[in-house]
Amino acid sequence: MYDLCNVILESIHYYTHILHMDIRKIKPYLEKKIVKGNTYYQLLRKTRIDGKVKRVWSKYLGTPETIEKVYNGYEEQTSLQLTSFEYGRTAALIKIFDELGIKPSTLFFDTTNFFTYIEHGEDIPRKGKSKEMRYDKNLVGLGLAVSDTSVPFFHETYSGNIQDFKSFAIIFDKIVERLDSIDVTHEDIVLVIDKGCNSKINISKVISKMHIVGSVKKNQAEELYDVSLDEFDLLYETKKKHKVLGYRIKKEVFGTEFTLVVRYHPGSYKKQKQTYEKKKVEILEKLHKIKYSVERVGKGKKKSITNALLDASKVIPDDYKKVFP
Template identity: 35%
Template sequence: MATIQAKVSRGHKYWYIVESRRVNGKPRPIVLAYLGKAEDLLRRLQGLTAGLKLKSYSHGAMAALLSAAQRLDIPAEINRHVHSPRTYMAEKPIRNNLTVGMTLLLGAIGRICMQTSKRGWWAWAKTTSCEYLLRCSLSRIDSQHFWDLMDALPIDAIPRIESVLVKRVLSQYAIQTDTLFFDTTNFFTYVATTNTRCTIAQRGKNKQHRYDLRQVGLALVVSREDFIPLFHLTYQGNFNDITVFKSVVESIKTRMEELHLDLQRHCLVFDRGNNSKKNLAMVTTTGLHYVGALSPSHHAALVDEALEHMNERVESARQEFLVFRDKRVIWDEERTVVAFVSDKLRAGQIRGLHQELAKAEKNLTDLQERLKNPCSYHFKAAVEAEERVLIALHTVNARQVFTFSVCQNTLGGWDLTYAKNLGKIDELQEEMGLRILMTDRHDWNTAAIIEAYHGQSFIENAFRNLKNPAHLALRPQYHWTDQKIAVHFFICVLGYLLATVVRREAIKKASFVGSMDALLDTLNNIRLATIIEESITPGPAKATHKLEVLDAEQ
């Protein structure tokens, strides 16, 4: 039984916790703990330890992501493919005691947790438990550190690294991959127009409407379950979807074979923007099964027949649809066609149509007043005035709905009269909300085909995450060469892969229900407290690490 005993040394009384134990058959007092002087003990009991310092760090996300990365052995796999092109550096360079693989992993974790530049990485990292978990100093990591080590990863090694890592994810977490979803997006950059060394950043149709800036494209394939990224490609920003799809079909097939996925049991889902006769012929040649979409405007006869014979009711994703199903030869191949009307899509398209027509009518009204003034425009013929009206009616729908005529008035100006064709509006609304799907999965039921296509929302969710300014943000990318941009995109997709793995674990082990954003916020709010107590006797301070009190969700 332990007791408190005092010892006097040099006129001072010191207290100890002592337990009596037998040593060689004789009882001996054994000191279990030193308590110090009475006033020291009093301060401890009152919780007012002299020299006590506290600091807390964001811990949950860092710990979860590093743990997942360790299980997948990410740094080692990256390091196998490292080859520095610089003659004054080692083939597999190490900077500040960090390898290329570890550096890219830390960069990926930084993109997951908080949007930051390479220069600002340490300013964020020192607010986390990263140094404590890795047991090394990271204070010297700056933008130059990242640039030097990113330079040592060849672009052609990225697909090989990704293939191995995805294979490990599929085997360790038993991800269902029966249906895969393909889509593309783009990210604007601030690469200068005068930069001729960078060929991957080009001007194109930017999805954030930054047509004034150069952009880089990203193609992605994700799984139905947990949105795991299985394949990505960084491509030139001026390539359209059809061109990109044609260039990646064979690569997607190769990746599926590397992952040991049975082509006969898997189905690739893609949007209508990727369609062309040649592209579908390539898909058929590779042996991939698919579900795609057709543009109603390109298949008018099919639309008319579908709207007339849409009488089968199908329930899919808790919605009931009126559908039309048939087999048709489209682009020299027999395909199963499913047409249906989505009420949600229809309502949105009708709202968009009326907004579009209202804007066009306002443009016509404003132009009508300006044309009356002979000083506003100096048209020599009615044809020139009509061309100006067509500019005001800048959309296809507006030009179909509005009819107009222009004639010169006695003052030298022009009189514009216009009318709205209400019958044409009804006709346009009749075809709105229509989806036409096609597939070579003739044995699938109609509901399964519709559900597969609706799964496109999974990859759209992945793109939303990669454009989320709080977590997983691919932008900003402060790189100006093709190689650095490709490696930066790889870092961001690697970060997204890690985040999806952590989310899957949270769902399976903790029954987590919520978005990726909510999960990362919750994990970031789990904090590790460091309690530093100055030593009474000469020697280093004592540090104790404890998690802060967690709530039920954490």
């Protein structure tokens, strides 16, 4: 009975030890066994537990003939050429729309990224500016082009550390190839892009192939922000009866003359103002705490000016650094 209890306790200790062990870190090795004249192989992982070498993992591989058969099958699978139906489905949708008299005229292109739990062994996942604020994870970038009829035309994944304007330079050529492959005249297409894709080379490349609608940074059209609303014209009225106003000028941007339009949406203005005022209160509270930590009297170490400035720069979000008083 005593021996049986010892065996049970040793077994419990053994399996508890294994459960708390990362077995994958133990290097496997190949073991050959001969049973009744037949040769078999298996993978083993062993480690030292309480001073004794014990097996903690095993995987049966089979006879040499079985291993050869599996390996040959793997080679055949990896050499297969897969057929993609992506082009076919897109072309089929375009054909249906064409028969209905619906012609795609606009492509909307945008990029994003998403974090992954992939840490090693892949080329695409990389550290970058996460749109989900997961700076601790590797990112995968994604560019997507969709038509005005909600047909997805093209997508491309790329390394998460590549900036939008750099990835767009490569992706745009592929978009043109896709349009040509499904017999859509790209010269008649209007491409809508975000200012993150802007560069002189990218803009020149787009206008050489199709029309473009985009946005520019504030410092590229500062004069538009000084125009009084009295000089704005009515552009359209929303379903919520908001009158959207706009002001147009001609200006050279990225080496080409464009029509620039600044838009005023009263609903958006109201919402943005509320958000700003709320954020402003939060920022001021945090700045007052930093100021107090610098000017405090009594026991304890005061915060240095250098550290205070560093903390203050982190308090103000990037979107508000240029406008916060």
